[in-house]
Amino acid sequence: MNKPSEIRKKFLQFFETKGHIIIPSAPLIPENDPTVLFTTAGMHPLVPFLLGQPHPAGKRLANVQKCIRTVDIEEVGDTIHNTFFEMLGNWSFGDYFKEKSINWSWEFLTTKKWLGLDPNRIAVSCFAGDEDAPKDEDAADIWRRIGIKDDKIAFLSKDDNWWGPAGQTGPCGPDTEIFYWIDEDNPAPKKFDPIDNRWVEIWNNVFMEYNKTKAGKYEPLTQKNVDTGLGFERLVMVLNQKRSIYETELFTPLNVILQKHTKKTDIKSERIILDHTRTAIFLLSEKLTPSNLEHGYVLRKVIRRAIRRMRNLEIKDYQDLFKKLTHELINGKNFDYPYIDYYPELKTNENFIVDELVKETVRFEKVLEKGIKEFNKSAEQIKQKIKDPNKQVLSGRLAFKLYDTYGFPIEITKELADEKNIKVDIKGYQKAYQQHQELSKQATEGKFKGGLADHSEITTIYHSLTHILHSVLRKTLGSHVEQKGSNITAERLRFDFSHPGKLTLAQIDEIQTQVNRIISRDLEIIKEKMALDQALAKGALGLFADKYGDKVTVYTIQNKQTGEIYSTEICGGPHIKDSQNIGSFKIIKEESSSAGIRRIKATVILNPKRSTSVRDWGSRN
Numbered sequence: 055m056n057k058p059s060e061i062r063k064k065f066l067q068f069f070e071t072k073g074h075i076i077i078p079s080a081p082l083i084p085e086n087d088p089t090v091l092f093t094t095a096g097m098h099p100l101v102p103f104l105l106g107q108p109h110p111a112g113k114r115l116a117n118v119q120k121c122i123r124t125v126d127i128e129e130v131g132d133t134i135h136n137t138f139f140e141m142l143g144n145w146s147f148g149d150y151f152k153e154k155s156i157n158w159s160w161e162f163l164t165t166k167k168w169l170g171l172d173p174n175r176i177a178v179s180c181f182a183g184d185e186d187a188p189k190d191e192d193a194a195d196i197w198r199r200i201g202i203k204d205d206k207i208a209f210l211s212k213d214d215n216w217w218g219p220a221g222q223t224g225p226c227g228p229d230t231e232i233f234y235w236i237d238e239d240n241p242a243p244k245k246f247d248p249i250d251n252r253w254v255e256i257w258n259n260v261f262m263e264y265n266k267t268k269a270g271k272y273e274p275l276t277q278k279n280v281d282t283g284l285g286f287e288r289l290v291m292v293l294n295q296k297r298s299i300y301e302t303e304l305f306t307p308l309n310v311i312l313q314k315h316t317k318k319t320d321i322k323s324e325r326i327i328l329d330h331t332r333t334a335i336f337l338l339s340e341k342l343t344p345s346n347l348e349h350g351y352v353l354r355k356v357i358r359r360a361i362r363r364m365r366n367l368e369i370k371d372y373q374d375l376f377k378k379l380t381h382e383l384i385n386g387k388n389f390d391y392p393y394i395d396y397y398p399e400l401k402t403n404e405n406f407i408v409d410e411l412v413k414e415t416v417r418f419e420k421v422l423e424k425g426i427k428e429f430n431k432s433a434e435q436i437k438q439k440i441k442d443p444n445k446q447v448l449s450g451r452l453a454f455k456l457y458d459t460y461g462f463p464i465e466i467t468k469e470l471a472d473e474k475n476i477k478v479d480i481k482g483y484q485k486a487y488q489q490h491q492e493l494s495k496q497a498t499e500g501k502f503k504g505g506l507a508d509h510s511e512i513t514t515i516y517h518s519l520t521h522i523l524h525s526v527l528r529k530t531l532g533s534h535v536e537q538k539g540s541n542i543t544a545e546r547l548r549f550d551f552s553h554p555g556k557l558t559l560a561q562i563d564e565i566q567t568q569v570n571r572i573i574s575r576d577l578e579i580i581k582e583k584m585a586l587d588q589a590l591a592k593g594a595l596g597l598f599a600d601k602y603g604d605k606v607t608v609y610t611i612q613n614k615q616t617g618e619i620y621s622t623e624i625c626g627g628p629h630i631k632d633s634q635n636i637g638s639f640k641i642i643k644e645e646s647s648s649a650g651i652r653r654i655k656a657t658v659i660l661n662p663k664r665s666t667s668v669r670d671w672g673s674r675n
């Protein structure tokens with residue numbers, strides 16, 4: 055039996071024998087780094103030292119870092135993904151490099167004195183090389199010298215074998231990843247196939263020798279660094295010959311409690327409840343509260359997703375289960391792994407954690423209850439009115455109401471309907487959803503034209519710039535960005551849009567750069583009238599406030615030379631007709647406008663040599 059606490063201790067001891075100083079885990083919510091929401095790897099808090107600043111503890115460090123990663127949230131429920139996990143890591147700041155790093159990883163994993171894993175079950179991947187950095191033959195040669203056969207070395211591209219930067223710029227480099235064959239019933243194949251999920255990645259050694267610049271270039275760093283990360287849950291899993299992290303001692307005491315609350319079996323739901331509850335407990339231990347913004351929204355999402363999964367297991371008392379799971383994780387006698395010794399904030403904030411879990415559960419229960427009542431009422435009516443069971447369908451309009459008013463994801467509605475043998479008109483739901491989006495855009499559009507102070511050349515330029523900004527915001531931040539208002543004068547533009555949190559400096563910079571890139575080009579703005587359906591099919595943003603009969607006016611901003619399209623919007627104008635070198639666009643302010651809505655104010659320093667022609671003076675057709 056390989057106890058988690060022993061494995062943890064061994065890792066730190068091993069790197070101490072190699073001259074490393076052990077540092078504490080940084081918080082999950084980064085203290086001085088606006089570029090990331092959460093600490094997703096041990097290297098985040100160490101970026102300044104990877105860039106060359108001397109670390110007070112020296113050039114060799116190691117630790118166990120608590121991490122949150124939500125990019126893989128949809129994968130949670132399989133055997134190896136979590137949203138909260140711990141990462142064992144060691145670092146060299148301009149000290150040792152590939153040779154020592156790889157040899158030490160091998161020594162720790164395979165020698166009897168340390169973990170004693172079977173060397174025949176190990177395979178590795180190295181960076182295949184591209185225009186930014188060469189193929190990593192150095193790393194592969196080190197592996198060959200250790201005795202790894204070529205068949206067990208895969209060369210993969212940047213998508214797989216490159217790490218960083220953590221934000222948009224910063225230290226990064228090629229990595230070599232170590233995989234372990236977990237199928238106990240079959241020997242490891244001679245050839246390593248990274249696609250076969252019985253090869254589980256356990257350790258990543260990153261050779262950080264590049265700095266990615268704002269311009270997207272990879273420049274050599276002043277020092278060559280090592281950043282490694284060994285996933286703790288996965289390591290405990292392989293050392294104990296388990297097929298899933300949820301079968302390890304890190305989860306089994308929690309699972310015992312969960313099983314007492316349910317008679318149903320649904321492995322995916324069980325795993326999601328265990329993972330998400332653990333994540334919520336750790337986030338709450340840093341005094342985060344659930345909200346609709348940024349970090350708080352992630353916390354709200356994991357709690358509500360866990361509750362939804364409790365429903366699948368027919369668990370009624372969500373609060374009780376949350377309380378018991380929290381109590382077990384913090385005080386449980388069955389854990390070999392004393393979380394509170396490593397993270398005392400769990401104990402200090404135990405009451406806060408439980409209170410907040412209860413409060414969020416109460417909030418969600420309120421809408422859940424009402425929504426279920428509404429659903430049941432409608433289901434009854436359908437059953438009474440329609441006798442043929444094949445024709446008993448919940449309308450898209452109602453499914454949309456459950457989503458809009460009670461926060462029910464369509465999956466919950468489908469599950470409820472399944473229980474009553476009723477179908478759901480999913481297409482109708484999607485249509486209702488789209489119509490809703492259109493209506494809110496229509497409202498926005500109304501504000502938009504009202505927001506144009508005059509139809510002078512400069513104001514018109516700002517109006518066209520607003521379209522470009524809108525589409526750059528969606529490209530940079532995501533398609534959740536929707537215009538929520540606009541006000542344009544000859545001095546500046548003001549643009550309100552939906553986005554859950556403050557933009558980072560890097561994001562502002564990127565948005566500005568993208569807009570400037572577009573407006574320096576030779577642009578033409580095409581105005582067309584078309585049916586609304588056709589406009590929507592073209593992906594046009596904005597809505598039919600400017601509907602003439604069945605037609606809407608669509609403005610497309612594109613590159614005159616290449617035809618590349620930068621923006622397509624339904625709008626009443628006026629807009630410029632074409633332009634070259636408008637000038638220099640600058641965001642002067644980014645602030646909150648109201649809950650969930652951000653406001654950007656921007657100006658343009660017009661280029662005296664610009665060429666611009668304006669169409670639609672004073673006309674909206």
Ligand code: SER
Binds near residue numbers: 096097258259260282
């Ligand atoms: N930063 C790398 C990772 O997270 C190694 O620590 O995989």
